Amino acid sequence: MNTLTNVPTTAQARPRASGGYMHGLDLLRVIASTVGVYVHTANWFAVNQREFSFSDFVRTVLADPLQLNPHLSFTDVTIFMVISGMVVTHVADRERPGQFLLRRFGRIIPLLVVVLVISAVLINLGVFRAETKQTSLSFLDVLTGVTLAGFFTTPTVILVGVTWTLLLQITFYSYVAATMPLLRRRPWLPPAAAAALICLTLSLASGPQSDAVHRIGVIACFITLIFIGQLITLVRSGKVHVGTGLAIGTVHFGLFVWADKLGGYAYSGGGMVRTAFLCILLVLVMMYVGGPVTKSAFVKAWSARTYAIYLIHPVCIYPTLAALAPQIGNVPALLVALLLTAAVTEVLHRYVEMAVHRRIRRWEKKRSTSAPAR
Amino acid sequence: MPGPLLFSPQRRSGTARGRRGSVPLESPARTQTGADQARSEKTRVAFIDIGRAVGALLVFYSHIAAQWVGKRDEESRFFDVLNAVSSDPFHMSLQGIGEVAVPFFFLVSGFVVTPIALRHGQTRFGLNRLSRVYPPMIFTVLLTALLITVGGGLLATGQAQTISAWTLFTNSVLVNYLIFPQVVLVGVAWTLIVEVIFYLVLILLIPVLKRWVWLGLAIELTFVFIVLMSRAQFGKSWSLFAVNVSYLPIPIIGQIIWATTTKRIPLWAGGVYTALAWSLYVLGDLLKLGRVDNSYSLALAIAVMCFLMGLFAEPRLRERKFWIALSERSYSIYLLHGLIAFAVLDLLRPAVPLLPAVVIAVAATFAFVELSYRFVEKPSHKLARRLSRPSAKPKPTPMSAPEPEPKPAPEAAAPVAEESTEITPAREHRDSRAIVAAEVTIELPRVRKRAVPAVAAAEDEDHTQVLPRVPNYPTTDPDEGSRRRRLDDNARGAVTVAALLAEQTQREQARKDHRSERRSRENRPAQ
Numbered sequence: 001m002n003t004l005t006n007v008p009t010t011a012q013a014r015p016r017a018s019g020g021y022m023h024g025l026d027l028l029r030v031i032a033s034t035v036g037v038y039v040h041t042a043n044w045f046a047v048n049q050r051e052f053s054f055s056d057f058v059r060t061v062l063a064d065p066l067q068l069n070p071h072l073s074f075t076d077v078t079i080f081m082v083i084s085g086m087v088v089t090h091v092a093d094r095e096r097p098g099q100f101l102l103r104r105f106g107r108i109i110p111l112l113v114v115v116l117v118i119s120a121v122l123i124n125l126g127v128f129r130a131e132t133k134q135t136s137l138s139f140l141d142v143l144t145g146v147t148l149a150g151f152f153t154t155p156t157v158i159l160v161g162v163t164w165t166l167l168l169q170i171t172f173y174s175y176v177a178a179t180m181p182l183l184r185r186r187p188w189l190p191p192a193a194a195a196a197l198i199c200l201t202l203s204l205a206s207g208p209q210s211d212a213v214h215r216i217g218v219i220a221c222f223i224t225l226i227f228i229g230q231l232i233t234l235v236r237s238g239k240v241h242v243g244t245g246l247a248i249g250t251v252h253f254g255l256f257v258w259a260d261k262l263g264g265y266a267y268s269g270g271g272m273v274r275t276a277f278l279c280i281l282l283v284l285v286m287m288y289v290g291g292p293v294t295k296s297a298f299v300k301a302w303s304a305r306t307y308a309i310y311l312i313h314p315v316c317i318y319p320t321l322a323a324l325a326p327q328i329g330n331v332p333a334l335l336v337a338l339l340l341t342a343a344v345t346e347v348l349h350r351y352v353e354m355a356v357h358r359r360i361r362r363w364e365k366k367r368s369t370s371a372p373a374r
Numbered sequence: 375m376p377g378p379l380l381f382s383p384q385r386r387s388g389t390a391r392g393r394r395g396s397v398p399l400e401s402p403a404r405t406q407t408g409a410d411q412a413r414s415e416k417t418r419v420a421f422i423d424i425g426r427a428v429g430a431l432l433v434f435y436s437h438i439a440a441q442w443v444g445k446r447d448e449e450s451r452f453f454d455v456l457n458a459v460s461s462d463p464f465h466m467s468l469q470g471i472g473e474v475a476v477p478f479f480f481l482v483s484g485f486v487v488t489p490i491a492l493r494h495g496q497t498r499f500g501l502n503r504l505s506r507v508y509p510p511m512i513f514t515v516l517l518t519a520l521l522i523t524v525g526g527g528l529l530a531t532g533q534a535q536t537i538s539a540w541t542l543f544t545n546s547v548l549v550n551y552l553i554f555p556q557v558v559l560v561g562v563a564w565t566l567i568v569e570v571i572f573y574l575v576l577i578l579l580i581p582v583l584k585r586w587v588w589l590g591l592a593i594e595l596t597f598v599f600i601v602l603m604s605r606a607q608f609g610k611s612w613s614l615f616a617v618n619v620s621y622l623p624i625p626i627i628g629q630i631i632w633a634t635t636t637k638r639i640p641l642w643a644g645g646v647y648t649a650l651a652w653s654l655y656v657l658g659d660l661l662k663l664g665r666v667d668n669s670y671s672l673a674l675a676i677a678v679m680c681f682l683m684g685l686f687a688e689p690r691l692r693e694r695k696f697w698i699a700l701s702e703r704s705y706s707i708y709l710l711h712g713l714i715a716f717a718v719l720d721l722l723r724p725a726v727p728l729l730p731a732v733v734i735a736v737a738a739t740f741a742f743v744e745l746s747y748r749f750v751e752k753p754s755h756k757l758a759r760r761l762s763r764p765s766a767k768p769k770p771t772p773m774s775a776p777e778p779e780p781k782p783a784p785e786a787a788a789p790v791a792e793e794s795t796e797i798t799p800a801r802e803h804r805d806s807r808a809i810v811a812a813e814v815t816i817e818l819p820r821v822r823k824r825a826v827p828a829v830a831a832a833e834d835e836d837h838t839q840v841l842p843r844v845p846n847y848p849t850t851d852p853d854e855g856s857r858r859r860r861l862d863d864n865a866r867g868a869v870t871v872a873a874l875l876a877e878q879t880q881r882e883q884a885r886k887d888h889r890s891e892r893r894s895r896e897n898r899p900a901q
Contacts, residue, residue: 065656065671067465257463273463274672281679288686291641 024289025083026303028282032083033306036076036162037313037341041334043071044321050330066278069269077165078225078279080310084169085229086283088176090237093184097177102360104173108307110356111348112166115311116146119159127319131161152212160314164218171219172226187239188248191227195251198224202255206262214264221259224252228280232287253277308345308353316341418698420691421684422482427700429475430707433562434739436461436470437712438732442719450728464676465669473669476565477624477677483569484628485681489636491576492584494762499580502762503573509754511566512546513746514709518559521717535559551618554610561712568621575622587638591630591647598622598654602661620658623651624674628681635685706743706751714739 038058045052055071063072092100120142122128129135130145134157137145141157144150150157151167158164176183179190198220205217228249235245253276259265260273293299317337324333439453440461460471491499519537541557544550550557551567558564575594576583583590598619605616627648634644652674659671684691700707718735726734 060660061653061656065659065668066675067669067672254459257459260463261458274465277464278675278679281676281683285679285682285686 022287023294024286026299027289027294028079028286029083029303029306030299032076032079033309035072036310039071039073039076040314041317044318045330046071050325052330066274068271068275073269074272074275075279078276079283081168081222081225082229082280082283085226086233088172089230089233092176092180097180100180101173101177106356106360107353108166108169111308111311111353112163113146114348114352115315116159116163119315120145122315122319123159128315131158132156151215154211156211160311162310162314167219168223168226172223187234188244191231191248194227195248195255198255202259202262218265221256221265224256225276227252232284305345305349308349309341312344312348313341316344416693418693419688420693420697421688422486423697423701425478425482425680425684426704427697429478430700430704432475433472434707434711436472438715440468440470442716448728452729465672468667473673474676477674478681479565480568480621480624481628481677481681483572484625485632488576488583488629488632491580496577496580498762500577502758505754505758505761507566507570510705510709510746510751511548511563513750514560514713515542515545518713521713522559552611552614554614560709562708568618571618572622572625587633588643591626591633594622594626595647595650595654602654602657602663605661605663617664620663623655627651627678631681703743703747706746710743710746711739714742
């Protein structure tokens with residue numbers, strides 16, 4: 001299960017291709033979610049000027065030699081985006097546009113709303129601080145924050161930082177739904193047309209702009225990675241020739257490089273292009289990996305919970321570290337924070353994410369059985 | 375998971391390169407499905423051919439863009455744009471995007487040369503490498519000396535380029551890289567001394583690698599660590615030696631990939647060894663051993679990813695004459711582009727505009743490469759084969775068909791490693807193809823009560839997973855006991871598939887004979 005794409009865990013919805021289910025992607029999601037937790041933890045320790053020796057080790061052995069962002073920022077996001085493009089394109093092949101949107105939004109929106117409401121409550125209780133530094137929220141702030149409209153308002157209201165990637169997901173889902181007939185008849189055309197649109201958007205959004213326009217530029221910049229994932233699936237399934245896929249993918253990557261050069265979109269450090277390139281290669285390698293651990297129930301279960309982990313971990317880890325690290329030390333506080341994250345993730349996955357998913361499926365089933373009777 | 379990767383080692387004709395010419399008429403593959411047949415028609419490892427070819431071209435491009443155009447302050451929007459989207463974002467502006475190619479060549483070397491070394495043994499392998507590496511190198515050194523004498527501006531590393539009998543000798547045998555002060559005539563030859571050191575380490579460790587691959591790898595990594603740590607202890611030559619040894623972790627990673635994918639070591643061990651090799655390479659970076667910028671580790675990471683991607687995608691790749699031809703000439707391209715292209719560019723500029731001059735320089739280089747390939751490299755390959763041919767035929771094993779006189783199979787050259795990607799026959803029957811199969815399943819570590827024998831493992835798991843070059847072990851091995859059993863297991867694992875296919879062919883032949891006999895019997899009364 002992808003943290004960002006929220007594709008159902010049912011066997012039908014898994015990324016199957018001519019070579020079968022890509023178990024390696026499950027493992028990669030587990031790795032990406034672990035890296036995501038590490039990135040935010042290391043950032044918290046760095047910002048609060050507390051010693052975290054593991055972060056020094058990672059920096060010496062990986063981040064610096066590979067010229068990546070400090071604390072490997074953006075690694076997790078890139079992996080999730082590419083996988084997202086792959087998986088969503090795969091499932092879009094057998095769904096109607098309305099059904100596709102219902103299922104995809106049904107997977108991301110409820111959990112997102114619950115997490116944002118929890119974070120709004122915690123912010124008003126003074127336990128958690130909004131990404132945009134607000135320490136108390138009005139009803140309107142909560143409303144704009146929970147609906148993600150706060151990304152485009154002035155002043156900006158962002159409750160949980162990681163939710164910016166949801167803007168990319170929503171844009172991508174909408175684009176896939178809109179181009180679905182084309183995706184079936186001329187599969188190469190939607191990603192190619194997207195490249196042209198992205199080029200245009202980046203041209204218009206570059207330079208000194210308002211926050212809202214800048215945010216659209218950010219979406220245009222990073223959505224290229226999701227389209228690269230889409231192209232991987234289209235090439236793998238034989239719908240797009242490898243040469244065509246490579247050419248369009250190169251254009252998308254070129255747009256990402258260009259956006260990086262324009263500046264202002266990549267706020268995680270100077271290693272965005274290298275991070276993106278290595279992560280794309282990693283996805284291409286991992287999609288072939290199999291083996292007992294990759295196929296294990298543990299990896300599958302973790303993989304299914306990565307969306308919940310992705311959304312909730314900052315909300316759990318930051319307040320816990322802030323409260324406990326000065327009292328009991330960094331490592332014990334981190335352990336408590338991780339345990340809390342795991343527990344809250346489990347609750348959210350079972351009682352929100354999967355509950356809504358099952359309800360939607362039941363409703364679809366009921367509708368499909370009642371339709372012929374009428 | 376990768377699909378079947380079958381190799382047909384036997385050639386119908388010595389010149390057959392493409393798929394058409396390489397498939398014998400009577401072949402087990404003819405009974406397979408179209409896709410399987412297409413795969414089994416392969417005679418080479420396609421991803422290595424593509425990787426070598428692309429790598430050589432990238433090095434060529436980078437030297438033109440970063441070394442010639444960049445260092446002569448030539449203004450070119452064409453190269454500026456290409457650099458802006460390739461080498462600049464990857465922190466490789468100084469050396470160019472071709473920096474990725476060098477670790478790829480080293481990886482290929484470790485991956486492909488190790489099984490050859492185990493198959494050939496110390497003397498044969500040593501002679502083979504000697505006669506493959508040095509003739510083109512000596513030719514290039516002599517040509518370089520000639521061009522320097524007439525005042526050509528060549529690709530240089532910044533060290534002295536004094537021409538004398540001594541420097542010609544040291545450069546030809548590559549020891550110039552270990553003598554202080556360095557005199558470097560051929561700028562790109564530094565990778566060859568790394569190769570030669572790797573070959574020497576490999577030759578010394580062949581007996582260990584044959585018995586205990588894990589121990590051989592551990593010794594290699596320890597050796598690298600000791601040399602790096604003692605870099606300042608034994609004089610300047612030792613320091614220069616340490617600089618070259620600091621690149622050895624790359625071919626060792628190639629070896630680790632080979633050992634892991636052929637299940638000579640478990641995946642967890644492969645992961646641990648790779649992490650250690652990576653750490654040693656990063657250590658070399660931190661110690662700034664011969665590094666001119668800080669992009670070496672990134673180049674290695676990209677090369678490893680591309681290598682693994684190619685390895686896993688191999689079942690889907692097809693042989694293409696274009697890639698094979700380029701791959702076979704990649705060693706010559708690698709050695710000669712800095713001479714010919716630079717000399718031609720120096721001659722033409724500024725009289726001819728830059729881009730036409732570059733096109734002419736590239737064309738001249740390829741023309742010269744063709745000459746070098748035909749009249750220097752190919753003869754050196756023949757010599758290598760002659761020297762490395764076994765003196766006596768090994769006795770046939772009960773598991774395989776009798777081995778005929780090995781056919782001279784043309785081998786490809788890589789820019790650095792210059793070893794063949796062809797799958798040469800281990801044991802082959804005169805009329806049937808032996809298809810050598812091995813595993814490329816990447817499995818994550820698991821707890822095993824005991825090691826699964828090779829044959830059982832091949833049967834239990836996806837038996838379509840294959841990898842090139844399962845080494846042939848001598849059948850007259852005097853050692854008994856566990857080693858003997860292990861060698862037998864390995865050999866059996868490799869030969870079983872070949873034997874099965876040979877058996878299948880025989881069965882088909884028998885069926886055909888039976889059918890034709892029956893038909894002739896039926897026809898006889900009618901006549």
